[in-house]
Amino acid sequence: MKRVTILDIAKELNITFSTVARALNDHPAISDATKKAVRETAERLNYRQNKLASSLRSGRSNVIGVIVPSLHVSFFSSVVHGIEKIMNANGYNILLYQSNESKKHQAKGIDTFLQSRVDGIIASVTLDTDNNDDAYQEIKKRNTPLVFFDRILETMPVSSVTIDDYKGGFIATEHLIKQGYRRILHITAEQNLSIFKERLLGYMDALEHYGIPVDEKLVVKGNFSLEFGRNIVKELLAEGCDFDAVFALEDYTAMGVMQQLMESGIKIPEQVGVIGFANEAFGSLVTPQLSTIAQQTITMGEEAARLFLELNKQEKTNPSPKKVILEPILIVRSSSKRLGE
């Protein structure tokens, strides 16, 4: 019933527990014979190292904290999948925390991570996080390596991996323009997070680049829900708003847009073209298939993990933060393809 420790192994073999510890850690100064004996005894006694003790003593836990808004959002669970894959392959474990889009929860999670003495933190911030968030400042103050992905705090000098949201907005809009659409509605969100700002900028620059005037009435603030997409289309149609394409901040919103357009008897893509953002699984399964911008979710997670590993290697040299920017990928499907391509 009592847990077996290195002391038990030492007793069995009539050596000291420090020799056992060295043998188990494959210390070069230990003879092969001793190592073999120790390993066999360890196995026989069913010994398991106590990581708590080892971490406490060594100051390294081999655990990193990952904090995301919600695993129920496929974007985040895919990124976490990528993070875990790489970190696991490098001997790290993942402590997981969901902020549930609440700054308060997020702060509590960070606090727990700090208490657990994680070797680093990978995070995507809540929608309402401000640029000088205390919790994140505390991470830096304690010299705990920090990596942001997707939703970052722009003013903090922290490594991050994002997609080029500006470019994402640009190529989505450009694609619509090239398909002959001219009055392109853009559904965006509150502008406190850079990702939405950037997409909007990309949208505006694309219009300008192709000599199309920006019409403020064609930029509306919305959210990630299918419902919003339906409602805004219903409203705009009722108002007689004149648009011939929609670039939505997220695929679910775009889906709502499509549903309402179809219900209103508007042909997609002949009368109105639609493009979303995120490449959700359903996009290729619906009719018409939804054009979108893919965000390389798993790659994003993998890159975030690699960024952390790099950061950790050069920890003493205190390197300047590194920004990895992934390419957004235009996925053209039938919802926006009215020319031959």
Next chain:
Amino acid sequence: MKRVTILDIAKELNITFSTVARALNDHPAISDATKKAVRETAERLNYRQNKLASSLRSGRSNVIGVIVPSLHVSFFSSVVHGIEKIMNANGYNILLYQSNESKKHQAKGIDTFLQSRVDGIIASVTLDTDNNDDAYQEIKKRNTPLVFFDRILETMPVSSVTIDDYKGGFIATEHLIKQGYRRILHITAEQNLSIFKERLLGYMDALEHYGIPVDEKLVVKGNFSLEFGRNIVKELLAEGCDFDAVFALEDYTAMGVMQQLMESGIKIPEQVGVIGFANEAFGSLVTPQLSTIAQQTITMGEEAARLFLELNKQEKTNPSPKKVILEPILIVRSSSKRLGE
């Protein structure tokens, strides 16, 4: 730069560190004045408890390990979402591990959990796990609380939460029968996991119950992929196999079935009805909308967490394992509704 400990707080206040520890843990024997002073000093010095030390000493880590095949599968990420929500609310953190459907990885994950002295493990086993899996046996041997969800080891006396897969298979089939379908194709999987066995049993019993003979040619072994659904339909149509409905083990497979049927000019649900399993997000967005069986994913995670908490409370009484069985929910959509309902 040096970490602040309870000793630092003690020095500041000219009391002993054990008083500080008690004050921080809200020990009843400590005066309110002392508690207040300690808390203020802790805050001022920016103290963070070292959980490694506290866990090592107390023997409780307040961490539980969660091991799933892959977070990239929405079913699992939703369940983990539910688990984290409840465990977090009860003061626990989640150590996450993906087995990637590999028994070897799974064993390594369990080993790490054991080394990290987790207070319990919640798991959904890999497809190839056998009933006497060493890693899971080891968990029990160490008296570490264990809870399975969805994919369980039947012969192990372990608490678990599943849905009633038998009933799921039954009501899916019954629904098709009531819609007038008679030659119902069932796509199942290898029979080593109970979930697929149960669904198949439910299917057969439903047929029998309604006096429809079971035709072995209408039961095929497949997998979760859309491709499999497409291919099997193509094959069966080529063979001239006569079926008028399909009950697929998973929505993606069902989606492949629908796509191929439509491409072959077969009307859904008029000529062939289709029902899937899992209630993936896309089901309500595709045309025709896909009927399915919902598995209460988030609830499943929450129940698994509650089961663990209960288990942990009565740890000394060594309670008999408790099986929570959730109701499968029939979701009727247009892919299988050819009568008025």
Next chain:
DNA sequence: GTGAAAGCGCTAACAT
């Protein structure tokens, strides 16, 4: 209501 002291199971610097 607070102090003293032991020890959780390791790592690592210093001996030999």
Next chain:
DNA sequence: ATGTTAGCGCTTTCAC
């Protein structure tokens, strides 16, 4: 190549 020793930062029993 192995032993000795001192902690890591807490919790907890036993004093007073």
